[in-house]
Structure formats: structure tokens, C-alpha cells
Amino acid sequence: MLFGSQILCKGETGPTVAELQLRLAGFRGTCWDGVYGPGTELQVITFQRDYMKMDNPTGIVAEDTFEALDRFAQEFVIDFSALACPECQCQGFGKNRFRHQYIHGKPKIEQFHKCEYPGVHKAILHTYRAAQFYAKQMGLSLPIISSGYRCWIYNDKKQRSTTNHLGKALDIDFPLKAGEDKRDDCRRCDSFRGILVEKCNFQLGWGANNMKSLEPANIAPSWIHLDVRCYEPKYLADKYFVTTAAQLDTHLTHG
Numbered sequence: 001m002l003f004g005s006q007i008l009c010k011g012e013t014g015p016t017v018a019e020l021q022l023r024l025a026g027f028r029g030t031c032w033d034g035v036y037g038p039g040t041e042l043q044v045i046t047f048q049r050d051y052m053k054m055d056n057p058t059g060i061v062a063e064d065t066f067e068a069l070d071r072f073a074q075e076f077v078i079d080f081s082a083l084a085c086p087e088c089q090c091q092g093f094g095k096n097r098f099r100h101q102y103i104h105g106k107p108k109i110e111q112f113h114k115c116e117y118p119g120v121h122k123a124i125l126h127t128y129r130a131a132q133f134y135a136k137q138m139g140l141s142l143p144i145i146s147s148g149y150r151c152w153i154y155n156d157k158k159q160r161s162t163t164n165h166l167g168k169a170l171d172i173d174f175p176l177k178a179g180e181d182k183r184d185d186c187r188r189c190d191s192f193r194g195i196l197v198e199k200c201n202f203q204l205g206w207g208a209n210n211m212k213s214l215e216p217a218n219i220a221p222s223w224i225h226l227d228v229r230c231y232e233p234k235y236l237a238d239k240y241f242v243t244t245a246a247q248l249d250t251h252l253t254h255g
């Protein structure tokens, strides 16, 4: 497999670069367009500085950085059983229904797109890994998945009409410690949202295109909702959605 066998640096293009951009979606982050520009260089520098603890980050992906990416993926494991749709007959990740269908009476935009995407988006999952890393670095416990995929069978059962958790979103949370109450939970979620904005380049809300979004505290007070709903359709192509850990880390360089 190509990923991990060639040096990558600014100016490079192609699918290996796109995979790199997805892997580093939580380290600042940019579009996974396969073009190694300044945004990608910043992702690499951030990963090298924060995760690899390099004093002089190079912004170039050579063997040491590929190995670190591999280590990073193995260190922050994603529990796909926690991601799967709860209590329903969709096998966990929808039935690929409602493509290009929108909530009745609403504008035809991604916010109202009813599509059951075929899995959870790679960028959200790799970003969740970065969130775990930054939480650990701050001395917090690792955030857990509190809600992943929710298909329309489940939505209907719960009388929900949001399209958010059809593969583009993830809710994470920090379990309460002994003696803590909900206010502590809300405070911690709020301060961690700040970290996600600063370190991972999230926006609060959905103002800008092609950025990762966080639900503001008035919508998600005691949990943290991450999504990729503001990306253009080409960044939401089926190939970016996965249902297993093996699919997520397809290009891992196992030695």
C-alpha cells in the first residue's frame, strides 16, 4: 500500500495526500482534496509538535511521521459497536435510503438532507481520536461516544427529525466522576469545546463552509456534538464513510 512508503511534502497531490488529510482531520484540519497545500502542512506541523513532540516540526511526512500516525491510530481505538445505531434493524449504519431527499418543506441543503450515509465519516472518527489525545494531554479522562449513528427507523421511533446523526455526526461526553453533578458536566463540556476550537479548528455552529462544526452549548449543554455537515457534497462521498475499524485504517502501514 502506498500510504507510508513515500515521502510527502508540500506540492504533492493524490489519494495518499487525501488519506493523510483525513488522518490529520483533528490536527487543525483542512479539506480532504488530495492537495498538499499550506493547510495540510499546518496539519502535519501540528501533529509533529503536539503528538510527536518534535522541537522543530518539518511539515514533511517521512518514515517517522508515518510510524507516528500508525501509533496514534492504535493508541486511540474507536469502538464501532458504540458507534452503531441503537435498538434497530438497520445493521448499525442505516439502509442507504433517502439520497437527495430533503425534509418536507425545508430548503434542499445538507442540514435537511435525509440521506442515510453508508457509515460514519472518516474525518469525524479521526477527529475523535485527536479529541481523545488532547483530553489525555489535559489530564481529563478520555471522552466516550454517547451517540453515533441514528437511522430513520430509530429517528421515527424516537420522534426525531434531525438529519445530524446519519453518518456525519458524533456525540461525545465525559462521564461524571464521584461527587460531580450536571453543572460540572456542562462546565467541562464547555471548556473542552474551547479546546476543540483552538486545537482542532472547529467552528461553533455552522456559519462557514468546509469546516468541522460543534453544536453550541445552548443546544448541547452536557455533551459535545461534532459534525461535518458544512462540507461540500464531494467531501461527503460514500468512500469517506466507514462501518468497521478495518475500513477506517485501511492504509495503515503494518510492518
Ligand SMILES: [Zn+2]
Pocket: 085, 086, 088, 089, 090, 091, 092, 093, 094, 150, 151, 152, 153, 154
Ligand atoms: Zn438504525
Ligand SMILES: [Zn+2]
Pocket: 147, 164, 165, 169, 170, 171, 224, 225, 226
Ligand atoms: Zn449530536
